[in-house]
Amino acid sequence: MALDPKIAGRLKRAADGLVPAIVQQHDTGEVLMLAWMDDEALHRTLTTGRATYWSRSRGEYWVKGDTSGHVQWVRHAALDCDGDTILLKVDQVGAACHTGDRTCFDADVLEVSENA
Template identity: 60%
Template sequence: MLNRFYQTLEAQNDGATQSLGECIARLNFNAEGLIPVITQCHMSGQVLMQAWMNQAAIEKTLVSGHMTYWSRSRRDFWIKGETSGHVQQLVSMRFDCDGDAILCLVEQTGAACHTGRRTCFYLWVDSNNQQVVLQQGENGY
């Protein structure tokens, strides 16, 4: 979906600023009021997980510095690591050019995946052999 607000940002030069509150309010949340969030290790660049946030989860994350998601199954906030101890400390947050996805760079303590793996993306597609391989890979990728 075309987001005219974010489209107007395309013409601005590097270093231009925009109100954070307005940018958050103009994000393209889905019908349930959610937006996808990709979480990435700020040191290695490794993609750790994908989750969802609503506007309140974004605001809670920015205020606390602790990654706070919206759990679609529990229909409640989910502070990463609150029970497992595998916390994610926010380093930076970015919005994509269309305002329909968020990228958060984090300091990850422990595993990001509920399976105990460093990343949720350990299922590698091997299209040549028409199979999926479970593999953490080199450097956790």
């Protein structure tokens, strides 16, 4: 089976065929991570309800939680208005970040000037 052609036709992929996926906790809106998907990863995610991504470093698909137990159960999926970003709202079990942190965005907070 392949990704629904209506969805595939809306995707605007980077030169490497990938689309960024922003992942949020479904009930709080907390931003958990950013990962990469191609058509197959998105198809697997939509048909299994488990977040599946393409690992650029390993060159293979990975289902979030298969090795760590930190599963992402997908509750909602959407494309942005341009079709170049995917938003997944998930029920995150355990840490989302490979470092063991809840989110990938809490370890290196940047200061913003009050005058910005």
